[in-house]
Amino acid sequence: MSESADNASPIAATGEHGACGNCGTPLLGPHCYACGQPVKGLVRHFTSIVGDFFDSVFDFDARTPRTLWTLFVRPGLLSREYFEGRRVRYVSPVRLFFFLAIVTFFFAQLVVSFGDDAINFEGGSNDAIGRATTVAAVEKQRDLAVAELREARKELQGTPAIGANPGLVAAETAIRKRAGDRIAELREAEESGKPAPVDEDEDEVPDIAFNGRIWDAKTNPVEVAWLPSFADTWINAQIGRTKKNIARLREDPDLFKDALLGAVPSTLFVLLPVFALMLKVFYLFRRRLYMEHLIVALHSHAFLCLALLLMFLTMALQRWLAPQDGFLRALFSLVEAALWVWMPLYLLLMQKRVYGQGWIMTLLKYSVLGFCYIVLLSFGAVFTVLASLVWM
Numbered sequence: 157m158s159e160s161a162d163n164a165s166p167i168a169a170t171g172e173h174g175a176c177g178n179c180g181t182p183l184l185g186p187h188c189y190a191c192g193q194p195v196k197g198l199v200r201h202f203t204s205i206v207g208d209f210f211d212s213v214f215d216f217d218a219r220t221p222r223t224l225w226t227l228f229v230r231p232g233l234l235s236r237e238y239f240e241g242r243r244v245r246y247v248s249p250v251r252l253f254f255f256l257a258i259v260t261f262f263f264a265q266l267v268v269s270f271g272d273d274a275i276n277f278e279g280g281s282n283d284a285i286g287r288a289t290t291v292a293a294v295e296k297q298r299d300l301a302v303a304e305l306r307e308a309r310k311e312l313q314g315t316p317a318i319g320a321n322p323g324l325v326a327a328e329t330a331i332r333k334r335a336g337d338r339i340a341e342l343r344e345a346e347e348s349g350k351p352a353p354v355d356e357d358e359d360e361v362p363d364i365a366f367n368g369r370i371w372d373a374k375t376n377p378v379e380v381a382w383l384p385s386f387a388d389t390w391i392n393a394q395i396g397r398t399k400k401n402i403a404r405l406r407e408d409p410d411l412f413k414d415a416l417l418g419a420v421p422s423t424l425f426v427l428l429p430v431f432a433l434m435l436k437v438f439y440l441f442r443r444r445l446y447m448e449h450l451i452v453a454l455h456s457h458a459f460l461c462l463a464l465l466l467m468f469l470t471m472a473l474q475r476w477l478a479p480q481d482g483f484l485r486a487l488f489s490l491v492e493a494a495l496w497v498w499m500p501l502y503l504l505l506m507q508k509r510v511y512g513q514g515w516i517m518t519l520l521k522y523s524v525l526g527f528c529y530i531v532l533l534s535f536g537a538v539f540t541v542l543a544s545l546v547w548m
Contacts, residue, residue, distance in 0.1 A: 223247040227459055231502045232509035235455050239448060249454035253428075256461035257421040260468070264417045267468045285331070285338050294342065298335035302328055371395060419543055423536045428453050431529060438521050439511055452510055456503055463499050467492060500526075 175181065176188035176195075186195050223246045226233055234246060247255075284297040305328045370376065377392045428450070435449035470491050478485035503526075508518045 219245060219247050223252060224462065227252070227455065228462055231459075231506035232455075235452050235506070235510050238451055249451050249458070253454045253458040253461065256458050256465065257424060260461040260465040261417045261420050263465060264468050267472045268417065285334050288338065289342070291339050291342055294335050294338045298331060301331045305331070371399075419540045423540045424457060427532060427536055428457060430532060431457075434525060434528060438525055442511060452506075456506060459502060459506075460499065463495055463502075467495050470495070 174183055176183055176191065176193060178193045179188065179191045181188055181190040183195065187193070188195075223234070226246070234249070237243070237246065238249065246252075285294055285301075288294040288297055371378065373392050373396055377388065378395060379388050380391070383391075432446060432450040432453040435452060436444075436446050439449070470488055474485060474488035474492075478488055504518070504522050507522055507525075508515070511518070513521075
């Protein structure tokens, strides 16, 4: 029996496979069974390497269109197919989410814009409000800046990039306060007969205050009693970077947008296992493994990324093909509205079909789970905003 098997190996290997270039063992397939070296190396046509890259990293082949279509129109089917062992016909959940998250938020960086004057900070002197010399001019600049911010919030509302909302709301509040202070300055100057002061130093860096005092790395640094000195040093270094970055935002608000949207995929990767754990807790008596809940989390987040990608694509087409009001613009708006409605409805149907509980329990768990995840997402969004201000 052993001798027969030994004789069969060289015969099978002397055909099309040849011998391993590393150890000389006869090959039986694309890898050497003795040393593990693959037959294919990098010394070959570049097009084949590109093909292998897409196949290995993104599984970008005939399965991709089938997977994307099933993911978008059939809630929960991909997860159920995976649980039942029919996996080879679809892109794996990890690669699917990875691919869609990267593509979606890269495309978002191209489509979403905060505008040239969208972000101003209180105390800054290079804004148009600070240079305005009449009340009417201040009100005009204030309304323009607020309109830009509201448009940016509208574009990001309801997306994983909603982490921009706290920053944009704070910016709008700062703009209104800055305008109010400027109007008060102008009216006081008018009553006293003196010219109103005008901001001229465009390179002034905004101040950051802690405990009622202006922060300074040397004279008034942040010091946390229970942290070691090197941690305090690191914190103050990040505050210094944030202060410089805020000054940069005055010149190009889209720097913050690019940093924010670039950080969102990483935030979602961190939240995924937490969301899967929440599913495990909510469906504790369904006796499903944690990895099954993680598959559901991957597919649900992949769907959200796909829906957002279609949303951003619709926005781009609307700006390109229908910049003015009309039938085509209304059609694009209808598509956007349909996508907004489909996202929560899809997740509800997915939860119902995957876990198979009645509608009352599904609706109850869906509502509580959604609320908890929104709170969790809000914390992640705030952290993403702060991290983007520091590391952009």
